[in-house]
Structures are given as structure tokens and as C-alpha cells.
Amino acid sequence: MQVERLRVTQFRCYERADVTFAAGVTAIVGANGAGKTSLLEAAHLALTGYSPRTTNDARCVQEGAAFLRVEAEVVARGSSHDVSVGFEPGVPKRVTLDGKSLRSRDQLDAWWTCLVFLPDRLAVVKRAPAVRRAYLDRATSRLEPAHLTEVLAYTRALTQRNALLRRVRAGVTPGAALDVWDVVLAKHGAAIIAARSRTCAALAPLFAERLVALGGPGGSTLTYRPRLDGGEKDLLAALEARRGVDIDRAVSGTGPHMDDVLLSERRRDLRVYGSQGEQRTAVLALLLAEARLIVERRGEEPILLLDDVLSELDTGRRRRLIETVREHGQALITTTEVAHLPEPPDGVLVVSAGSVAPLVERG
Amino acid sequence: MLPPAAERLVHELERLPGVGRRTAQRLAFHLLRVSEQEALSLAEAVREVRARIGFCTVCYSLAEGELCGTCSDARRDRSQICVVETPSDVVPIERTASFRGLYHVLGGALSPIDGVDPADLRITELVARVAAGGVEEVIVATNPTMTGEATASYVATVLRGMTRVTRLASGLPVGGDLEFADEVTIGRALAGRREL
Ligand SMILES: Nc1ncnc2c1ncn2[C@@H]1O[C@H](COP(=O)(O)OP(=O)(O)OP(=O)(O)O)[C@@H](O)[C@H]1O
Ligand SMILES: [Mg+2]
Ligand SMILES: [Zn+2]
Numbered sequence: 001m002q003v004e005r006l007r008v009t010q011f012r013c014y015e016r017a018d019v020t021f022a023a024g025v026t027a028i029v030g031a032n033g034a035g036k037t038s039l040l041e042a043a044h045l046a047l048t049g050y051s052p053r054t055t056n057d058a059r060c061v062q063e064g065a066a067f068l069r070v071e072a073e074v075v076a077r078g079s080s081h082d083v084s085v086g087f088e089p090g091v092p093k094r095v096t097l098d099g100k101s102l103r104s105r106d107q108l109d110a111w112w113t114c115l116v117f118l119p120d121r122l123a124v125v126k127r128a129p130a131v132r133r134a135y136l137d138r139a140t141s142r143l144e145p146a147h148l149t150e151v152l153a154y155t156r157a158l159t160q161r162n163a164l165l166r167r168v169r170a171g172v173t174p175g176a177a178l179d180v181w182d183v184v185l186a187k188h189g190a191a192i193i194a195a196r197s198r199t200c201a202a203l204a205p206l207f208a209e210r211l212v213a214l215g216g217p218g219g220s221t222l223t224y225r226p227r228l229d230g231g232e233k234d235l236l237a238a239l240e241a242r243r244g245v246d247i248d249r250a251v252s253g254t255g256p257h258m259d260d261v262l263l264s265e266r267r268r269d270l271r272v273y274g275s276q277g278e279q280r281t282a283v284l285a286l287l288l289a290e291a292r293l294i295v296e297r298r299g300e301e302p303i304l305l306l307d308d309v310l311s312e313l314d315t316g317r318r319r320r321l322i323e324t325v326r327e328h329g330q331a332l333i334t335t336t337e338v339a340h341l342p343e344p345p346d347g348v349l350v351v352s353a354g355s356v357a358p359l360v361e362r363g
Numbered sequence: 364m365l366p367p368a369a370e371r372l373v374h375e376l377e378r379l380p381g382v383g384r385r386t387a388q389r390l391a392f393h394l395l396r397v398s399e400q401e402a403l404s405l406a407e408a409v410r411e412v413r414a415r416i417g418f419c420t421v422c423y424s425l426a427e428g429e430l431c432g433t434c435s436d437a438r439r440d441r442s443q444i445c446v447v448e449t450p451s452d453v454v455p456i457e458r459t460a461s462f463r464g465l466y467h468v469l470g471g472a473l474s475p476i477d478g479v480d481p482a483d484l485r486i487t488e489l490v491a492r493v494a495a496g497g498v499e500e501v502i503v504a505t506n507p508t509m510t511g512e513a514t515a516s517y518v519a520t521v522l523r524g525m526t527r528v529t530r531l532a533s534g535l536p537v538g539g540d541l542e543f544a545d546e547v548t549i550g551r552a553l554a555g556r557r558e559l
Pocket of ligand 2: 221
């Protein structure tokens with residue numbers, strides 16, 4: 001897929017902006033606070049219907065303005081499309097594709113994929129297992145849309161079972177009432193474990209290979225660590241076996257809500273031992289691995305939105321990153337200095353104080 | 364601020380399911396605008412429904428008297444019982460005119476977070492009806508939601524060995540476009556596919 005044009009109205013620091021993007025790598029350059037991340041965010045909102053930065057869309061509306069609108073011209077599967085997202089606080093978001101209003105923004109996912117790196121995504125390597133689970137579930141849903149529904153169902157079943165555990169502990173309800181909820185939990189839980197392990201198995205070799213391409217030392221692994229591996233029957237048996245303990249603690253102590261993913265390099269857990277640059281490289285390798293997988297599965301490359309990826313990386317890794325990204329397809333990369341880019345990008349957009357303009361070629 | 368009597372009406376309307384403050388105000392103003400007769404006929408209808416309608420002593424759907432229309436109809440097939448969550452769930456099934464058996468209204472669905480346990484539903488009453496004999500099939504038509512599914516499997520468990528228990532198939536809505544159906548619906552329709 002390719003994004004050819006983006007129009008932004010009353011979004012963050014932009015009153016209005018209208019930009020065209022090159023195929024390949026476009027650098028978005030500007031000082032701190034100039035509006036680089038905001039431009040990526042606007043592109044993401046237009047392509048997916050949501051901001052990668054906030055769940056509160058009202059924050060994206062320019063201060064003092066009543067609404068925002070972002071529109072993009074996209075070429076996907078050989079044809080051009082116009083997508084537009086409008087938002088006014090207090091009114092449901094409006095997403096339209098080729099003039100037709102969509103029932104839900106999720107419908108855009110069927111058309112193209114957008115992979116984004118923001119500095120806070122480093123949490124995937126650095127922070128608690130919950131962050132990695134959330135990442136894994138997002139990645140899995142991009143490959144298998146039904147996964148998201150399973151995750152929501154599992155979460156609801158878990159809330160129900162935990163509520164019931166409290167009631168059983170308090171003596172309000174007999175323990176046998178847990179039977180049906182164990183069955184529901186095991187059913188959705190097993191589906192989640194199976195889907196997550198499919199994703200990890202597919203990602204692992206690509207992750208290892210991408211990490212080397214980005215300058216890693218090799219020998220890196222991505223391993224799914226389910227708290228409890230197995231199918232519906234195994235999960236059900238485990239829930240039944242734990243019932244006594246779970247009632248005492250009034251919380252479900254096993255299942256995919258306790259899974260983790262281990263990322264390692266040279267046999268060492270990147271979370272514990274990785275340097276800043278190594279952790280950053282790993283998150284980028286994960287993103288590029290996913291991009292590869294999406295090309296394989298869906299036959300079309302996703303667009304990459306990379307915010308502030310170059311900092312903390314040495315010149316060797318920067319060069320390799322840009323080379324790998326360029327090989328892949330279209331990417332928008334923000335940076336404070338063009339000089340941080342190891343080779344000239346295919347296009348440069350200069351951002352300052354809420355306005356964007358293509359860099360005029362010298363000479 | 365509204366005069367106290369109007370405020371009280373708004374407050375009462377606001378307690379209805381699905382009605383927020385603004386809708387309640389709109390309804391109240393509407394009732395003040397229409398003729399006195401029209402407004403009072405609503406009040407009268409509420410009074411009458413409360414005075415005359417109760418629950419059927421057999422199936423717990425709405426009844427004017429001891430038995431509901433279905434239970435008192437001798438032509439209905441007594442060997443089939445369709446289990447639903449609420450009395451209003453009977454209406455769409457009756458509209459199909461393709462079910463000729465009797466009903467059993469559970470009065471809700473299992474939901475620990477809302478404090479609804481098996482004992483809060485009319486499940487013992489259902490077991491008693493089946494135990495009394497003559498029931499060949501219990502069709503569980505609880506909603507295809509998580510609480511509805513959990514309730515369905517609970518009902519199936521307690522009736523196991525007593526009679527045949529079936530679950531309403533869920534699939535694609537007729538006239539619905541495959542393109543616009545969500546993956547859950549399509550997945551369910553696939554799982555419940557039949558030989559052609
Ligand atoms: N809703 C809004 N209305 C107006 N301005 C906003 C709004 N939200 C953020 N801003 C401002 O937009 C400006 C650009 O922010 P942005 O995050 O895009 O900068 P940036 O170029 O990515 O900077 P950095 O290099 O520091 O990451 C900031 O000054 C910010 O305060
Ligand atoms: Mg920024
Ligand atoms: Zn009845």
C-alpha cells in the first residue's frame with residue numbers, strides 16, 4: 001500500500017496542512033515541538049481510525065477548534081481510495097471510505113495495515129508482561145481478526161469468574177456454579193493460546209533475521225511463554241485443579257492472562273540485560289518482522305510510521321535501519337536533524353510551528 | 364429548574380431503561396403538550412398492566428390470570444419447551460409461528476458480576492417441569508452473549524440424562540450482507556453449517 005496524500009484540518013498544532021508523500025522513505029524534519037509526531041499521528045488516525053498516542057480523541061482537536069478532520073489518499077491492492085476521519089467531541093467519530101460511511105473503524109483493517117513505532121513502544125521490551133501480551137494480541141489480531149473478539153470474550157469471562165470466586169469464598173454461592181464459567185474460560189483461553197503461539201512461531205525466525213539485519217549480534221530468539229500450554233481440556237483440568245486455591249485468593253491464578261513473551265539476545269533476556277540501543281533495535285526488529293509477515297499473509301506491505309527511531313542508535317545501526325526500511329516499502333520517519341539520516345531519503349518534509357513544506361531541492 | 368411535579372415526572376421517566384436525562388425531559392414536555400386525555404391514557408395503561416398482568420404459574424411469561432396464552436392453549440405441543448431469558452424473548456419466537464411448543468422464562472441470565480446465581484433463575488422450576496414427564500426436547504434459546512451461553516450450558520448440565528437438550532443455532536441474519544457481517548457471526552455460521 002502507499003499513502004500519496006494527507007490533508008489535516010484542526011489537528012493538534014495544525015490549523016491546516018496538505019502534504020504529498022514519496023514512495024519509499026520520507027523524512028519529517030523539524031525542531032522539538034514543531035509537529036513531527038503530530039503529523040505521523042494524523043496519518044495513523046486517517047489510516048486506522050484511531051490515534052496511536054491517545055485514546056482520548058478530544059486531545060487531538062486543535063486547541064480552540066470545534067472539530068478535526070484528517071483525510072488520506074491511499075493506493076491499496078492496485079486501486080486508489082479516499083479515506084476520511086472526522087471527530088467532534090461528544091459526537092461519535094465518523095469514518096468514511098470512498099464516500100461511504102463505515103459502521104466501525106475496524107473495517108479499515110481489512111484494507112491495509114499501518115505499523116507504528118513511538119518511543120513509548122520501547123515498553124514492549126522494557127516493561128511488565130502485560131505490555132508484551134497486549135502487543136502480541138494486537139499483532140495476532142492484525143493477522144487473524146477474530147483473535148480480538150476472543151481476547152475480549154476471555155477478559156469478560158475472567159471478570160465473571162473472579163466475581164464468582166469472591167461470591168463462593170463469601171459463602172453466597174455454591175462452588176459448583178463455577179463449572180460453567182470454567183468451561184467458557186477454557187474455551188476462549190485455549191483459542192487465545194493457540195493463536196498467540198501461531199503468531200510467535202511465525203514471528204520468531206523473522207525477528208531473529210531482522211535483528212541481525214539491524215546490526216544485532218545474532219542468536220536472538222522470541223519465545224512464547226504461556227503460563228499454561230495446551231488445549232481446552234488441559235485448561236479446564238488446570239482450572240478445576242486450582243479451584244480451591246483460586247477460591248481462597250478470589251482470583252483466577254492461571255491462564256493466558258498470565259502469559260509472557262521472552263525476547264533474548266545472546267541467551268540473555270533483553271528486558272533485563274539489553275542496553276538502550278539493543279532494546280530499541282529489538283523493538284524495531286519486531287516491527288519489521290511483523291511487516292514481513294503481513295506481506296506474506298496479505299500480499300501487500302504495510303506502511304511504517306517511525307517516530308524518533310534514530311536516537312540512541314549508532315551510525316552503523318542507523319544506516320542498516322534505513323536500508324532495511326527502504327527495502328520494505330513506504331515509511332515516514334521523523335527526526336530533528338536530516339543529518340541523522342545516513343543516506344538521503346526519497347523525500348523530506350520540513351515541519352515548523354504547525355506548517356509542513358517539502359524541502360526545496362538545492363542546486 | 365422545572366416545577367416540582369414536572370421534575371418528578373422527568374425523574375420517573377429517567378429510571379426507565381435506555382432513557383437518559385435529555386430523553387426524559389423530551390418525553391415529559393411531550394406529555395405536557397398533548398391533550399390531557401392522551402396523557403392520562405398512558406397513566407391508565409400503566410395502572411392497568413400492573414393490576415392485571417402477572418407471571419404465568421407454569422412458564423413465567425406474562426399472563427393475564429393464572430396461565431399465559433400459550434400454556435392455556437390446548438393445541439400447543441407439550442413435549443417441547445423453549446427456554447428464554449426474559450418474557451420479551453417469547454415475542455420474536457412467537458412471531459416466527461414455527462414453534463408450537465411451550466416456553467420457560469428463566470428471568471435473566473447467569474452473571475456473577477451482577478450477582479445473578481443459578482438460584483436467582485427459575486431453573487429448579489424448569490427441572491421440575493421436565494421431571495414431571497412428557498418433555499422430549501428442551502430448546503435453549505438464551506441470548507448468544509457470554510452470559511446467555513453460560514446459562515445455556517448450565518441448563519444443559521442440570522438437565523443431562525433427563526431429556527434431549529438443544530441450543531438455538533446462530534448464524535447470518537437473512538438479508539444481511541456477508542460483507543458486513545462481523546467475524547464472530549461468520550465464524551458461528553461456519554461452525555453451525557449444514558449438509559446441502
Ligand atoms: N490539541 C492541540 N492543540 C494545539 N497544539 C497542540 C495540541 N496537542 C499538542 N499540541 C502542540 O503541538 C506541538 C507539536 O507537538 P509534536 O509532538 O508533534 O512535536 P514534535 O515535532 O514531535 O516534537 P519532538 O521533537 O519534541 O518530539 C507541541 O508544541 C504541542 O504542545
Ligand atoms: Mg515527537
Ligand atoms: Zn405459561
